[in-house]
Amino acid sequence: MREIDVKTVTENIKEMCIEANHFLSDDMKECLTNAVESEKSELGKKVLNSLEENLKIAREDMIPICQDTGMAVIFIKIGQDVHFTGGNLEEAINEGVRRGYIDGFLRKSVVNDPLIRENTKDNTPAIIHYEIVNGDKVTITMAPKGFGSENMSRIFMLKPADGIEGVKNAVLTAVKDAGPNACPPMVIGVGIGGDFEKCAILAKKALTRNVSVHSDIPYVKELEIELLKKINQLSIGPGGLGGTNTAFAVNIETYPTHIAGLPVGINICCHVNRHVTREL
Amino acid sequence: MEKNITAPLIGSEIKELKSGDYVYITGTIYTARDAAHKRMYEALEKGEKLPIDLENNVIYYMGPSPAREGRPIGSAGPTTASRMDKYAPKMLDLGLKGMIGKGKRSEEVKSAIVRNNAVYFAAVGGAGALLSKSIKKSEVIAYDDLGTEAVRKLEVENFPAIVVIDSKGNNLYEMVLQSC
Numbered sequence: 186m187r188e189i190d191v192k193t194v195t196e197n198i199k200e201m202c203i204e205a206n207h208f209l210s211d212d213m214k215e216c217l218t219n220a221v222e223s224e225k226s227e228l229g230k231k232v233l234n235s236l237e238e239n240l241k242i243a244r245e246d247m248i249p250i251c252q253d254t255g256m257a258v259i260f261i262k263i264g265q266d267v268h269f270t271g272g273n274l275e276e277a278i279n280e281g282v283r284r285g286y287i288d289g290f291l292r293k294s295v296v297n298d299p300l301i302r303e304n305t306k307d308n309t310p311a312i313i314h315y316e317i318v319n320g321d322k323v324t325i326t327m328a329p330k331g332f333g334s335e336n337m338s339r340i341f342m343l344k345p346a347d348g349i350e351g352v353k354n355a356v357l358t359a360v361k362d363a364g365p366n367a368c369p370p371m372v373i374g375v376g377i378g379g380d381f382e383k384c385a386i387l388a389k390k391a392l393t394r395n396v397s398v399h400s401d402i403p404y405v406k407e408l409e410i411e412l413l414k415k416i417n418q419l420s421i422g423p424g425g426l427g428g429t430n431t432a433f434a435v436n437i438e439t440y441p442t443h444i445a446g447l448p449v450g451i452n453i454c455c456h457v458n459r460h461v462t463r464e465l
Numbered sequence: 466m467e468k469n470i471t472a473p474l475i476g477s478e479i480k481e482l483k484s485g486d487y488v489y490i491t492g493t494i495y496t497a498r499d500a501a502h503k504r505m506y507e508a509l510e511k512g513e514k515l516p517i518d519l520e521n522n523v524i525y526y527m528g529p530s531p532a533r534e535g536r537p538i539g540s541a542g543p544t545t546a547s548r549m550d551k552y553a554p555k556m557l558d559l560g561l562k563g564m565i566g567k568g569k570r571s572e573e574v575k576s577a578i579v580r581n582n583a584v585y586f587a588a589v590g591g592a593g594a595l596l597s598k599s600i601k602k603s604e605v606i607a608y609d610d611l612g613t614e615a616v617r618k619l620e621v622e623n624f625p626a627i628v629v630i631d632s633k634g635n636n637l638y639e640m641v642l643q644s645c
């Protein structure tokens with residue numbers, strides 16, 4: 186049994202909120218650099234150059250990459266030999282978000298009730314996904330999610346007979362509908378299987394996977410490659426202003442499902458696909 | 466084509482702007498997004514005065530992140546314009562000439578743009594740090610309680626934007642899709 190004081194969780198989450206909103210991961214930066222090289226549209230190239238400059242200003246001047254510093258999505262994997270001390274874990278996570286968003290000059294974008302809509306003024310509560318695993322480590326991924334792209338996300342409850350073609354159509358439909366609203370070039374997280382909520386969580390999780398790494402299931406890898414190619418042929422382009430770079434990556438996760446169903450969750454993310462992972 | 470324009474906008478300048486033009490805006494513009502639009506719309510319905518004069522003005526759909534010390538504003542990129550579609554035609558009919566946001570607009574907004582000789586610009590979404598550099602001054606002038614959603618008056622210098630829907634109703638987003 187390993188004891189971890191929840192204060193450690195708070196401190197780390199605070200730092201991760203600030204880090205994620207100012208520095209993109211190397212795989213995302215590489216996508217952007219490659220896109221600047223490959224983009225055929227002049228306006229598209231101009232947009233991509235602006236995005237590179239934006240990242241530079243963000244990290245040098247400590248200005249958030251995007252003003253929508255998102256809702257704080259936290260994936261936390263807890264080794265079953267861990268015992269948290271010093272307080273309640275969920276409160277400690279939210280305290281980390283609160284401090285990160287206040288001390289880090291991040292935007293407070295959360296309202297307390299979906300219809301009454303009063304700002305909570307500290308960006309809490311976070312959206313937290315817990316997972317219990319073997320061992321005595323805790324792995325936390327913090328992923329701020331902006332809602333320009335979140336709003337364009339979809340769930341399709343397909344029929345088994347729709348098969349892989351049905352999945353492709355669903356993804357392409359969602360991306361076409363998203364168009365300029367989701368700040369392309371996008372990253373597309375797809376969850377196939379499970380049930381209604383599982384496919385959505387898988388899709389969100391897919392967005393936190395390194396975009397230069399494909400699925401290790403051969404047919405899924407092929408599907409990722411084919412979908413990315415088809416999406417880029419839509420010519421939505423950077424900023425939706427036309428061009429050859431509409432998406433940077435399609436990341437797909439799968440899960441067993443019911444004999445009667447084929448759920449597909451499509452979580453759309455923009456080029457500001459932020460996530461930071463730490464192990465405690 | 467690249468163009469330098471000043472805000473507030475004057476009618477003749479707007480006619481010259483074509484979908485696809487890259488413009489640099491200098492002058493005074495205002496911010497308002499979801500909550501501020503809802504409040505302004507309700508004020509109009511009750512016959513009350515708006516906190517800003519719409520005549521010839523430009524509204525930037527934007528809610529910034531907080532400014533660090535010594536800076537006028539934090540990250541300041543555009544938000545999705547379609548959420549303001551419910552309110553925009555009425556504001557255009559009252560004299561609003563320009564909107565800066567990102568993403569698609571409804572047919573109703575497009576008709577109101579044409580009817581009123583107005584224009585819809587897009588700024589690059591997700592470039593809030595870069596765009597903040599073109600904002601020299603920022604002042605909350607109404608609805609302070611809305612936090613990031615308050616109405617702000619901004620002084621901008623060479624603020625980069627792209628004409629998406631011009632005063633004739635040409636729409637760049639549709640043009641790029643038809644060309645594929």
Ligand code: SF4
Pocket residue numbers: 251252253254330331332333334335366367368454455456457542543544590591592
């Ligand atoms: S979709 Fe992404 S890049 Fe665009 S405004 Fe939202 S968080 Fe920023």
